Amino acid sequence: xxxxxxxxxxxxxxxxxxxxxxxxxxxxxxxxxxxxxxxxxxxxxxxxxxxxxxxxxxxxxxxxxxxxxxxxxxxxxxxxxxxxxxxxxxxxxxxxxxxxxxxxxxxxxxxxxxxxxxxxxxxxxxxxxxxxxxxxxxxxxxxxxxxxxxxxxxxxxxxxxxxxxxxxxxxxxxxxxxxxxxxxxxxxxxxxxxxxxxxxxxxxxxxxxxxxxxxxxxxxxxxxxxxxxxxxxxxxxxxxxxxxxxxxxxxxxxxxxxxxxxxxxxxxxxxxxxxxxxxxxxxxxxxxxxxxxxxxxxxxxxxxxxxxxxxxxxxxxxxxxxxxxxxxxxxxxxxxxxxxxxxxxxxxxxxxxxxxxxxxxxxxxxxxxxxxxxxxxxxxxxxxxxxxxxxxxxxxxxxxxxxxxxxxxxxxxxxxxxxxxxxxxxxxxxxxxxxxxxxxxxxxxxxxxxxxxxxxxxxxxxxxxxxxxxxxxxxxxxxxxxxxxxxxxxxxxxxxxxxxxxxxxxxxxxxxxxxxxxxxxxxxxxxxxxxxxxxxxxxxxxxxxxxxxxxxxxxxxxxxxxxxxxxxxxxxxxxxxxxxxxxxxxxxxxxxxxxxxxxxxxxxxxxxxxxxxxxxxxxxxxxxxxxxxxxxxxxxxxxxxxxxxxxxxxxxxxxxxxxxxxxxxxxxxxxxxxxxxxxxxxxxxxxxxxxxxxxxx
Numbered sequence: 001x002x003x004x005x006x007x008x009x010x011x012x013x014x015x016x017x018x019x020x021x022x023x024x025x026x027x028x029x030x031x032x033x034x035x036x037x038x039x040x041x042x043x044x045x046x047x048x049x050x051x052x053x054x055x056x057x058x059x060x061x062x063x064x065x066x067x068x069x070x071x072x073x074x075x076x077x078x079x080x081x082x083x084x085x086x087x088x089x090x091x092x093x094x095x096x097x098x099x100x101x102x103x104x105x106x107x108x109x110x111x112x113x114x115x116x117x118x119x120x121x122x123x124x125x126x127x128x129x130x131x132x133x134x135x136x137x138x139x140x141x142x143x144x145x146x147x148x149x150x151x152x153x154x155x156x157x158x159x160x161x162x163x164x165x166x167x168x169x170x171x172x173x174x175x176x177x178x179x180x181x182x183x184x185x186x187x188x189x190x191x192x193x194x195x196x197x198x199x200x201x202x203x204x205x206x207x208x209x210x211x212x213x214x215x216x217x218x219x220x221x222x223x224x225x226x227x228x229x230x231x232x233x234x235x236x237x238x239x240x241x242x243x244x245x246x247x248x249x250x251x252x253x254x255x256x257x258x259x260x261x262x263x264x265x266x267x268x269x270x271x272x273x274x275x276x277x278x279x280x281x282x283x284x285x286x287x288x289x290x291x292x293x294x295x296x297x298x299x300x301x302x303x304x305x306x307x308x309x310x311x312x313x314x315x316x317x318x319x320x321x322x323x324x325x326x327x328x329x330x331x332x333x334x335x336x337x338x339x340x341x342x343x344x345x346x347x348x349x350x351x352x353x354x355x356x357x358x359x360x361x362x363x364x365x366x367x368x369x370x371x372x373x374x375x376x377x378x379x380x381x382x383x384x385x386x387x388x389x390x391x392x393x394x395x396x397x398x399x400x401x402x403x404x405x406x407x408x409x410x411x412x413x414x415x416x417x418x419x420x421x422x423x424x425x426x427x428x429x430x431x432x433x434x435x436x437x438x439x440x441x442x443x444x445x446x447x448x449x450x451x452x453x454x455x456x457x458x459x460x461x462x463x464x465x466x467x468x469x470x471x472x473x474x475x476x477x478x479x480x481x482x483x484x485x486x487x488x489x490x491x492x493x494x495x496x497x498x499x500x501x502x503x504x505x506x507x508x509x510x511x512x513x514x515x516x517x518x519x520x521x522x523x524x525x526x527x528x529x530x531x532x533x534x535x536x537x538x539x540x541x542x543x544x545x546x547x548x549x550x551x552x553x554x555x556x557x558x559x560x561x562x563x564x565x566x567x568x569x570x571x572x573x574x575x576x577x578x579x580x581x582x583x584x585x586x587x588x589x590x591x592x593x594x595x596x597x598x599x600x601x602x603x604x605x606x607x608x609x610x611x612x613x614x615x616x617x618x619x620x621x622x623x624x625x626x627x628x629x630x631x632x633x634x635x636x637x638x639x640x641x642x643x644x645x646x647x648x649x650x651x652x653x654x655x656x657x658x659x660x661x662x663x664x665x666x667x668x669x670x671x672x673x674x675x676x677x678x679x680x681x682x683x684x685x686x687x688x689x690x691x692x693x694x695x696x697x
Contacts, residue, residue, distance in 0.1 A: 003321030004028055004079045007105070008051075008072045009043070010093075011083030012062065014404045014420060015297075016043035019081050022313040031075045033068060035061035037412045042404040049075055056414050062086045065096050072102050079103035079320060081313075085416065088296040089116055105320040107295050111268040115293040119162045119200050125290050128267040130260045133279060133289040135202035143183050149201045150179055156204040159183060161190035161197070168193040170237065172204055205289070207282040207470040210234065211246050212294075213261035214304045214312070216327070217270045218319045224329045225258040226308050229300055231277075232469040233458065235352070240451075240474065241458065242300035243339040244307050247429060247467030248285045257288050264293055273297055273316045282470050299342070299418070302402060306338035306425040336425055337432040341440060341455045343403075343420040345411050348454035348482045349535040353631040354657040355685065356413040360447035360589050360596065364401045364420070399424050399439045411448045413633045413657035419450070429467065433459060441603055446589045446596035453603045457481045483535050487602040488561055489584055494597045494607060495544035495559040496570035496577045497588035498528045530595070531610040539610065544568075625668050625692040629683040633657030638679050644672045646692060653689055670694040 007023055008031040009016045016032060020043065023030045032047035037056040044050045051071035053061035061067070063086055072080055080097055082088040082105070091112040097104035106112070115121045122137045135157070136149035150157045150173065159182055161169035169190035171182040183199065191197035210231040217223040230246035231239045249257065261276035275298045277291040301312050310327065319325070346352045403420035405411075411419060422439050426432030440456050458464060458481055463473060474481070528544040543560040557568040569578040576585045589596040595607040637654035640646055646666040653664045674691040677683060 003318060003323065004077075004103070006031060006048075006075065006077045007079045007081055007317070008033065008068070008075065008077035009047070009081050009083060010062070010068045010087055011081075011085065012038055012041065012043055012404075012415065014402045014418075015083040015085075015299075017046055017404045018402050019083060019313055020046045022311055022317070025311075026314060026317065028317070031071070031077050033062070033071050037410075037414050040409065042406045042409070045406075051075060056412070058086070058415065065090075065093050068093075069096055069100050069102065073100065077102070079105055079317070081105040081316070082296065084296050084299060089294070091116065103320050105272070105316050107268075107270050107272045107274065111270050112295045114268050115295050117162055118160065118292055119198070121293060122200075122290065124267050125264050125293075128263045130264050130267075130290045131288065133202040133205065133291070135200065137200045139198065141199060141201075143180065143187075146183050146199060146201055147179060151176070153201065153203050158202045158204045159186045159199055160202065161186065161194060162200055163194040163196035163198060164190060169199075205279050205281050207472070208232075209246075209248055209280045209282055209285075209470055210239075210277065210291075211248070211257065211280050211288065212275050212277040212298070213258055214298075214301070215261050215265045215270070215274050215276060216310075216312075216315055216319070216325060217265050217272065217274070218325045219271045219322060220324045222325045223262045223265050223270065224325065224327060224332060225261050226304050226310060226312075226332050227334045228254060228257060229298075229303055230469065231300065232471050233464065233474055234471050235474045235478075237471075239300065239342065240455070241339065241341055241464075242303055243337065243429070243432070244303040245334050245337070247469075248280065248282075250285075253286050253288070256286075260288070260290070264290065270295075272319050273301070273312050282468075299421070300340050302400060302421065302423040303338040303340045306400070306423060307334045307336060308332060309335070336427050337429040338423060338425045339429075339432045339436050340421055340423045341436060341459070342418050342451075343422060343443070343445075343455075344417045344451045345413075345419050345448050346417050346451055347449045347631075348451050350630060352451070353662065354413050354417050354633065355449040356411045356632045356657070357448040359405055359407050359409045359411065359445065361444065361587070362405055362407050362446075363442070363444035363587070363598075364403055364405070398426065398435055401443075405445070413631065419448070433465065441601055444587060444598045444604055446587075446598075446604070449606055450604075453484070453605075454481060456603060457484065486534055486540070486605050486607070487599065488564075488566075489579060489599050489602055490597050490605045490607070491540065491542050491561045492559050492566055492568050492579055493577055493584065493586035493599045494530065494588060494590075494595050495528065495542060495557055496568060496586070497590055497595070497597070498530065498544060499546055499555060499557060499570065501590055502528065530607070532607045533610060625670060625694055626688055627652060627664050627667065627690045627692065629655050629664070629685060629687045629689055630662060631655065631657050632684045633662075633682075635677055635679055635681045635683060635689075636661070640672050640690075642672055642675045642690075645695075646670065646672055652692075655683060664689070666692050668692055668694045 006029040009019045020030045030047040032044045032050040033053050034044045035053055035056050053067045080102055087093040089112055091109040094104045094109040094112055114124055119137045119139050122132050126132055135153055156174040159171040169186050171186045173179050173182045186199055187197040211228050213228045214226040228246050229242050229244045231242045233241040264276045275294045278288045279291045280288045345355045347355050400423040424432050424435040424439055426435050440452050443452055530542045532540045534540050545558045547556045555570055559566050559568050576583050585600040587598040593609050598604045633655045636656045640652045648666055648669045650666045651663050652666055655662050670692040672690055673693055677689055
């Protein structure tokens with residue numbers, strides 16, 4: 001018998017779809033909630049029922065406690081699963097569920113409250129004998145007290161907000177001279193982000209590694225851990241890649257850190273699934289310190305599921321229903337290695353700014369089925385040569401995709417930029433790395449720029465390959481991971497796609513008078529041209545000329561990219577090309593102003609087309625005086641007006657997207673003109689917002 005008959009998921013996106021999947025397996029009905037922006041979302045389609053919460057604004061929908069409670073009541077849901085983010089670690093929400101007689105699938109409000117405040121969390125685990133980073137954690141420390149504490153602990157020190165996370169309000173101070181200004185900045189940012197400017201201070205651990213332990217506990221006093229995950233590959237304190245187990249720990253340290261996590265959970269009478277995060281020094285891997293506890297399911301929980309075989313969502317539901325854990329510590333074994341890569345709607349080549357857009361084409365499946373040729377609805381194909389060449393074995397689930405993407409979905413800039421997760425499993429870390437690269441190279445999404453190519457570059461980095469990680473690695477190596485040129489094969493595949501499009505149109509029209517090919521007795525080749533801007537900002541000119549139009553099966557294209565010419569053999573329909581004797585599968589989506597191209601081994605690329613004016617002239621830039629939006633989003637503040645005189649570098653507009661604010665400054669000194677928006681306006685990437693007419697010299 002199911003423990004509940006109906007559960008509401010107070011979340012959206014891939015985590016809502018993930019929870020719905022387990023509910024279905026358990027025979028439990030699911031209820032989705034959604035905002036205006038998510039009316040056509042996959043989690044709404046997957047659920048048995050759905051309830052509209054309100055406007056796109058999260059505070060009026062997903063963060064509105066009363067609306068979520070009312071949705072559960074109106075549908076008869078006995079329990080609410082919060083997922084992660086939004087209300088997942090909100091003690092008031094957990095209390096509201098309890099008061100309404102609805103089961104909150106998570107820990108008690110008291111546990112959430114204690115662990116949600118980093119100062120009280122550190123004091124609590126210290127009493128339980130769990131090691132913490134040396135520092136000062138007294139509540140309500142003044143600026144002077146923090147100053148004295150820093151001198152006592154010694155530099156470098158880390159100033160952290162008690163109420164927050166995600167790197168906001170966190171400042172590294174390496175010398176006394178910058179201490180007071182850093183404290184002031186941290187207070188302002190903490191107050192702005194969390195409504196609480198309480199700070200504490202810790203010694204900064206050099207070359208730190210971020211290692212966390214998954215715990216499970218029930219309400220009968222049973223607590224176990226399911227091994228550790230390594231989350232050291234981060235950018236600005238945001239995780240990118242996670243894996244289990246860590247390549248750093250030996251068995252003895254693994255047992256010790258696991259027990260420390262169990263002691264942490266027991267210290268607050270924890271119930272449900274949770275994660276205890278530790279910081280470990282690279283040069284002292286047997287020394288670890290408590291950092292914080294996340295009182296919810298983690299984004300990276302799939303890697304633990306892959307190596308243990310335990311469905312963590314199922315365990316959460318059973319525990320919430322009052323059942324005892326059926327798993328004992330001795331039952332937990334870690335088999336093989338698993339790695340997860342987070343797919344973000346962001347552009348690494350433009351400082352990771354959010355992107356968004358409409359999903360034009362999507363190829364992702366849990367089995368990553370590249371083995372059998374499959375004709376797609378629109379005439380594009382996926383071929384087996386890609387998988388055969390890499391020795392990919394598909395029957396077992398070595399690849400898992402957690403996603404809420406569907407073709408036609410509008411990926412908005414309203415919520416978090418993470419849109420999918422690619423998770424792989426291998427017999428060991430080396431095999432898992434190979435499979436992740438294969439999975440990412442085959443992951444195809446047209447219409448939304450993502451970080452997938454960046455992820456592949458990161459995973460191929462020598463230090464990542466050897467497991468020599470720390471939380472600063474991505475930041476140090478960033479220049480070598482972004483701005484890479486578009487592979488030549490991508491342009492050559494695009495030329496074949498251009499030819500195929502022409503072949504379907506008037507190029508071979510039976511009516512010679514309507515043909516654009518310059519009809520004569522016989523077929524005349526029509527040259528094709530496409531000018532683009534590369535990620536580095538350079539112009540790329542592509543020319544293609546078919547040379548054997550009388551062959552009905554295959555065409556030979558002489559393709560010139562910039563000054564280098566290649567011979568490309570392609571069929572009349574987009575499927576595969578041969579370059580220098582090697583065949584590549586490819587997919588393409590051609591528009592008038594841009595092309596999306598996927599090529600086996602190389603991944604997916606957006607090739608924007610330059611206008612004739614841009615091709616002949618300059619590409620434009622800050623010196624032109626144009627102020628364009630670097631990302632799709634919402635204008636949330638305007639600091640100037642038409643006709644105003646502004647100085648170079650003066651803040652003009654603030655655009656917000658996916659929880660990120662971006663300030664646009666005056667590119668030159670001059671007079672503001674060409675206003676085409678107001679506060680609250682929705683803007684698209686590269687939209688002209690205003691022009692600053694340069695002042696006369």
